[in-house]
Amino acid sequence: MPQHPPTTPARLEDRLAPILDLLQKQQVVQAVTQRQAQPRAELLENLLHRQQEVELRRSLARLNGPDAAHLLQMLATDHRLLVWSELPVRTAGRALIELPEAVAEGLIERTPAAQLDVILQELDADELAEIAEYLPREALEKAKAQLQANDRSWLESSLTYPEDSVGDIMSRDSLIVADDISVNAAIEQVRSAAELPSQTDKLFVVDRHKHLVGVVPLISLMRHDGEHPLSAIMDRDLVSFFPEDDAEEAGQAFERYDLISAPVIDDRRRVVGRITVEAVMDYLRARAENLALAKEGLSADTDLLGPVWQGARERWPWLCINLMTAFLATRFISLFEGTIQQLVALATLMPIVASVGGNTGNQTSALLIRGLALDQVHRDTLSFIYRKEISIGLINGLLWGSVLGLFAWGLYHNWLLGLVMMGAVTLNLMLAALIGISVPLLLDRFDRDPAMGSSVVLTFATDSMGFFIFLGLATLALT
């Protein structure tokens, strides 16, 4: 059965819609698959006579890997497991490497070991390297054992590179040619290569010591006289990377210079791999998505469509931290219970001070996190940034704090309370700016994700300081 070719986004939707409809109808299937312990054979027996089931299997067989990945990530756990178990092995393998971490990890956990081994056999060393980090140890070992010796050693060395490095996202194959051949000879090498690495837009040119000396875009090969020596038309000014380079910075270089592929070299300029725009895009997309989750203290493998219990447990670490910080913050209030007893309006107004502080702090830290990504934060700008954000806190605090002060005065007919309100808002906004810069900066200095949990930490600081400043000022001024 021929596989669907790739197509427009709209046509992908049209193609997946009938599969989604079939799944909706499978109420029995759903009931059966929810008992996950049931062996797959029995499950199939239950379903095999169903016309819809046959149709479903036929539709799935026609999906290509990337489209199957898209379908899988769209489905909730029960339907996802059903589709996963019915995909042809090759499609399942291709889908696995395209899936977001959260979905791939969940599927691998729930795939019987024997089935997983069969799927992994479909993958080459490059593809295995992409998903190695979430494979069970034995499955990875078995898959490695199936590889040829040089593939295996490449896979092993590629697993040694740290996460978020160029080595972590580089692929193995590249077209390498000698610098002493002619354009025609290079074209002949391109023609006779058994398989071309995906996204090949240029050849890497090496001298007789195997040191990288230049690159030749394929299009230059076509546009130059065949008798020319390659060394005459090659580009000596090239963008190359070391495996230890930061993948994020490599991504910026790809954007800056509009690259499609680039060589990865060791410190003796020998080619050790290749990095493609495809790998860079996947990396940047995953990173951007994780950033938004990290900020709320969630990890990349949190799956919106995963099971409930897992979802509940995933939230515990930061929920626990949040509880403790919230609890600590309120200890500042308890210092002033006497003051509150005298003027209960304070209890009503104090959350405003905390809230505007949290809002300003989160704005500042969102700007700083983007600034770190854009390389805007360095010794020459840091003091400017602190001065600027704290000044903004001062200006906006005086301005909007006065508005709030007027409200407070109007409500409680106490002008001192209004002044306390204005002072507390101003101080808390300045403090929020200071902390909104410092938290992501410190995380970055210690090589952590600058967004990680910044929302919880910031809220703790702006809440507790908001309460302390407001109630402290009130105690001084009003009692």
Add this chain to the structure above:
Amino acid sequence: MPQHPPTTPARLEDRLAPILDLLQKQQVVQAVTQRQAQPRAELLENLLHRQQEVELRRSLARLNGPDAAHLLQMLATDHRLLVWSELPVRTAGRALIELPEAVAEGLIERTPAAQLDVILQELDADELAEIAEYLPREALEKAKAQLQANDRSWLESSLTYPEDSVGDIMSRDSLIVADDISVNAAIEQVRSAAELPSQTDKLFVVDRHKHLVGVVPLISLMRHDGEHPLSAIMDRDLVSFFPEDDAEEAGQAFERYDLISAPVIDDRRRVVGRITVEAVMDYLRARAENLALAKEGLSADTDLLGPVWQGARERWPWLCINLMTAFLATRFISLFEGTIQQLVALATLMPIVASVGGNTGNQTSALLIRGLALDQVHRDTLSFIYRKEISIGLINGLLWGSVLGLFAWGLYHNWLLGLVMMGAVTLNLMLAALIGISVPLLLDRFDRDPAMGSSVVLTFATDSMGFFIFLGLATLALT
């Protein structure tokens, strides 16, 4: 003077470091440029005799456009304006189209009209289309007048496509060949093309009605016999887009099918443009960055290194909304001032209920926003998502609410207070889940950015409901 070629990320840093050093030394320059009203000629006069200034200008002249853009975005306003005014015109033009919106917009605002016209003359129709949205009307009109008639009409039609559409990010030039020629004839067309569009990896093949019928990767041209007809080797199953397609979905298709370029066609399958991985990456990067800012109610053109006053004003709209919502939330507290007067411990404990609600709501909405991007939210999954997140709220509320209840009981020796705490946390976590899903979903339904200001709206809901539920339960149980 030859321009620096592109290079490794590390070498870019090395190259920019001496320029940053020179800028640091320019204390006088800084003092002068801060008086922005001063005419540029006088400014130059003041500096021209300075050795460092000459050095600076020489270094800047050697930068290529993308590297100059990187330098500009790294600098605070005063240094940025100095570098901008000293860049060669061609470099400035190239840099302008590479800069993030926030920085480009600020520079354009501060560039004298005559100087801006000279810079814009360096750009072609494609490049003008990229920055048109933040150019002053007259500057754009003047630049358009410089273009040839067909370039101008292309630019005009490209400006009619909505933001975030494929038409908005497509470029103009593509290599189009007829389907009735041979491979050799196609190669000849590639060789004789005056200039090749950047990131050309394939030819678009059209029939005699100019309808797109296939694509031929350059690499296929090289690997097939020259006598073959093009129609025999072309790929008929191709990914193409309409100008009205969503740019985000096009980006997903580029990732899914590892594309480098793809044709954009009208409804009669005539080629109207081309979309490249370069344009897609720029778009996705900008979108991801804006998402984090949008969540805190900041717009994409907020610049961390911009002037203070502008920074203060940019925060007003959401700060004002935040003030009003925080104020409203506390009105719920004022309903219960009598209860607080009786038991001041309530004032101490109530912010905890609000805080854990805010945390859970933000986690849920971060997951939902990623789910929308991954196409995980649709009719088949929506009720599952609501049930799941509310169940998580119930489970975690009972569990961690009990922990908090025990704390409250330990502190104030009042077991009813402990029960109220547990009940309020549970209810608020369930409500937070409900709102954390509904807010981004509603924004998405109304075609707004699902992250926009979600943090402020969520905090309002979880704060006010947290106060209301906790103090309400306390009033029922304790008075």
